[in-house]
Amino acid sequence: MKSIMTHSSAHSQQHEEILLLLPWYLNDTLTGNERTTVVEHLKTCVECQRSRDEMQAMQLLVSSTETETNEDYWPSFRKLMNRIEQQPSLQAGQSSLSTANPAVARIRPYWVPVSLAASVIFALLLLPLSQTDSPVGVVPKGQFATLTHDSESSEGIAHRLELQFDQPLSAQTLRAAFIETRSNIVSGPDAEGAYLVEVVIPEGMSDAEFLRSLRSIEGVRSAAFAP
Amino acid sequence: MIRNKAGTAADRGQRDQQEVILLERVATRDKHAFEQLYVRYHPQLSRYLGRLMRRPDMVEEAVNDTMLVVWEKAGTFEGRSKVSTWITGIAYLKGIKMLDKLRLMPEQNALDIDEQAGLEESTNLISRLGLEEWIASGLDSISADQRSVIELTYFSGFSYQEIAEVMDCPVNTVKTRMFHARRRLQRLLPALSDSRLAVAADLNDGVEVEQ
Incomplete structure (x- = not known):
């Protein structure tokens, strides 16, 4: 029992x-x-x-009661970066591309011997090109809407390029690809869908080779250095 | 077995390794790495804080307060927990602090639904309010800590040990918070039991269920 x-x-x-x-x-x-x-x-x-x-x-x-979330992180992110940039104590003694810490230097991405921009575009083309993703901030040619201005780099001289694609891309889609490759959208798209982007040409590659590699990529309609 | 949005354990492990690297770069004030981390966490922090606080107008501020701490304190991360646990823990503290400031802790809220309401009454309420609002009212009636446990378990795919780290409490507290939240929701939403079979049928339609 x-x-x-x-x-x-x-x-x-x-x-x-x-x-x-x-x-x-x-x-x-x-x-x-x-x-x-x-x-x-x-x-x-x-x-x-x-x-x-x-x-x-x-x-x-x-x-079923999913809270509404803003799909576009960018406006919130800019607000936060503005907060950070306005407080020098949050940036003191540090560079955004500092390699002072050897452990950090080790994990930084390598600049592989293909052009940075080519890898940017390859990454971009691997993303699903959403046709429903309407381009944002379309402005007349020559009047770019600034989207980001983080252009500092210790990797070399930053070059500005004007890029056009066969299919219209949203700034958000392009930006998402650029984040992964440490490039910047300076502005765009303009009325013709062109973006002004900032990239660093890898050492050992000439400007002409760089442009050729970009233009050879399917989906890129034109690539030229900005005047 | 319900496949949660966080993916398999292997996915989560790989994701965590990537995030440790990102965090190390953020510690050197690498803005690109910070943006990558922000992109990853913006949706899940927005959803988590949205459920925790039940105040959509305050979510963006809470997310940015959280990520500001990540920017400031990235160098102090010691790797004793996952990056997701660390960041979610910061978000939890920010969310609770904001609620506290506004004296909006749910324990102080009046109940929108009568806990003693019967099935018929609940059904009438669903017809009047709509299913979503009815459930939302139920969620409003449990504590923020209980909602946090529900969100982190069902939607973020955290283990009970990870939730204990996020909320800085013993694992048994996590288990009992979940138990009481379930019991309270079942009392508040009695039609839940009645609609169980229909809903389960929908569930089984979309996800793998282990018998």
Whole structure:
């Protein structure tokens, strides 16, 4: 009799523990042992099966109240950078491209022996070109809307290029590609869809080679150094 | 098993390695790295803080307050937790602090839904308010800490240990907050049980469910 009661008590305690763990069983973050215990328990416990179903339902219901989030991070990011730039203490003694820390220097991206801009555009072309993504800030030719102005670089002299693409791209799409490659959109698109971008030509590559490599990329309609 | 938005453990590990590198660059005031980190975290922090605070007008400020701390303190990150845990922990503190300042902690809010309301009453309420508003009212009625646990579990895919780090509390507190949040929502939203089968059918339509 005592043995039955002990067994029952242990089972009840395990049942309570499983009930507490179910949410993390559902999000697949339990350890192997915990997960095995839950799976075994679920095979025989109707109450826990019901709780699991209720939690799935609750998750679906709560996700139906997705809070509205602004898809375009850029305006918020600019606000934050303005805050940072207005507080010298937040930038003191540091360069945005500092390599003073050897550990950091080691992890910085290499400038591979293809042109930076070519890699930028390759990255860009790998992105899904969303036709529904309407170009932003279209202004008449020659009157660029400044999008970013972070142009400092210790890697070499920054060059400004005017780039046009066969398909219209949104500034956001282009910017997302540029972030990964440490280039900048200076302005654009203008009325003809041209962007003014700032890139650093890798050492050992002539300006002409650089432009040729850019122009040879499918999707790039024209590339020229800005006057 | 529900596949959460955070992906598999391997995905999360790879993502964390990339973020440690980004954070090291941010520590040297690398604005490009900071922008990459911002792009990654803007959507999830907006959603998390939106759910935690239930104040859409304050979300942008809270996100930027969080990321400002990341910019300032990147050099102090010691790698004892994941980058996502560290950043979310900052966001949690910012969100709670802002709510506290405004005396908007949900515990002080009046309940919008009668906890004793029966199924019929709830059904009428859903018809009147619409499902989304009805659920939103339910979420308003649990504490910010409970909403935080729900959000981080169901939508960010955090383990209970990671949530304990984010919220700086014992793991048992995380488990009991989740337990009480579930129980309270079930009481507040009794039609949930009734609609369970229909919703579960929808769920099984879109995600893999382990039997």
